[in-house]
Amino acid sequence: MKSKSTKILLDIYKEFLNYFWLRPESAIVQSFRAIELRKTVYQRISKKNKFLDVSCGDGVFTFIALGGKLGTSFDSYKSIKNKQRSAKFDAYDHIDKNFKIKILKKPSYKIDTGTDWKLNLLKKSKHLKLFKKLVLHNNEKRFPLNDNHFDFVYSNSAYWVKNIKQHLIDMKRVAKKNGYLYLHVKFKDTYLATLIKNQTKISFGPKFEKIIDGGRYETWKGLKTKKEFDKILDGISGLKVISYKPLYGDIIMLIWDIGFRPLFKPLFEMSKSLNKTKYIKVKTEWIKILYDMSENFISNYKPKKKGAMEYTILLKKVY
Numbered sequence: 001m002k003s004k005s006t007k008i009l010l011d012i013y014k015e016f017l018n019y020f021w022l023r024p025e026s027a028i029v030q031s032f033r034a035i036e037l038r039k040t041v042y043q044r045i046s047k048k049n050k051f052l053d054v055s056c057g058d059g060v061f062t063f064i065a066l067g068g069k070l071g072t073s074f075d076s077y078k079s080i081k082n083k084q085r086s087a088k089f090d091a092y093d094h095i096d097k098n099f100k101i102k103i104l105k106k107p108s109y110k111i112d113t114g115t116d117w118k119l120n121l122l123k124k125s126k127h128l129k130l131f132k133k134l135v136l137h138n139n140e141k142r143f144p145l146n147d148n149h150f151d152f153v154y155s156n157s158a159y160w161v162k163n164i165k166q167h168l169i170d171m172k173r174v175a176k177k178n179g180y181l182y183l184h185v186k187f188k189d190t191y192l193a194t195l196i197k198n199q200t201k202i203s204f205g206p207k208f209e210k211i212i213d214g215g216r217y218e219t220w221k222g223l224k225t226k227k228e229f230d231k232i233l234d235g236i237s238g239l240k241v242i243s244y245k246p247l248y249g250d251i252i253m254l255i256w257d258i259g260f261r262p263l264f265k266p267l268f269e270m271s272k273s274l275n276k277t278k279y280i281k282v283k284t285e286w287i288k289i290l291y292d293m294s295e296n297f298i299s300n301y302k303p304k305k306k307g308a309m310e311y312t313i314l315l316k317k318v319y
């Protein structure tokens, strides 16, 4: 018998598989982030409270985490520019004129404000009708938002910001006293340790490493070692650590490190050449195989304290 929380996790996983079917490794990591975000939100804030989603991207992550469901005809690849991946080029930063989202179920919470520095991602977010307000903002600068305003400030992208300390201070500034700052963070050392080349001690060579990196490391401008990050947090007054836990690592990282990332461009091209009926047929079969293969693993996965690559950190602003 599966517990209620495992059933919710599997439901969320199905939603992410539908959304990221060509990149199932993303579905796995987003599911573990989402279940933690959902539990934390449900436990700590009410529907009337003000939620700030920092670096919300296209909004779908938070939409699914809070119980939203999207149609099978919709996914992450409906409006992208398929050029070669690099740190400087983001295929998802694009929106077609006729972009549409099929919403099957609305999330149980509304989000007061979402921010991101990519206008096309904010335009996609708008279609979800989840955010009351969307703000175009570069996190290297101060938020154009009032002090002491939000009950819950969430970010899973703080390590993308070069001046991460200032960014954390700014997130704290806009949080209310007794409000929360909730982070999902990667660290340089925990990330490097979990890479295939470091886990297996097999050298696949620089070409392999360049292909599987796909520009990701270069985009994480504020990535710190765990020790450096903890020191930064310690140096910010008025934040109390409520919980600080490993989220995922070990085998999930091995899966994520390669995943379908290297083959994404041709896979996407192939999928685009299908007519609508065939697309749904192939996608449905594809997702069923992936789900059946991984259901047991997803249901039972627990991060090891030592092997974790990403952490979940809940902080309370006490002053």
Ligand SMILES: C[S@@+](CC[C@H](N)C(=O)[O-])C[C@H]1O[C@@H](n2cnc3c(N)ncnc32)[C@H](O)[C@@H]1O
Residues within 6 Å of the ligand: 054, 055, 056, 057, 058, 059, 060, 061, 062, 115, 116, 117, 118, 121, 137, 138, 139, 140, 156, 157, 160, 161
């Ligand atoms: C990995 S995505 C996460 C998006 C979303 N939170 C999610 O989970 O799907 C990282 C996001 O951070 C945004 N981002 C990166 N650096 C930024 C910056 N300096 N200012 C604002 N947004 C930034 C990107 O545009 C992107 O949407």
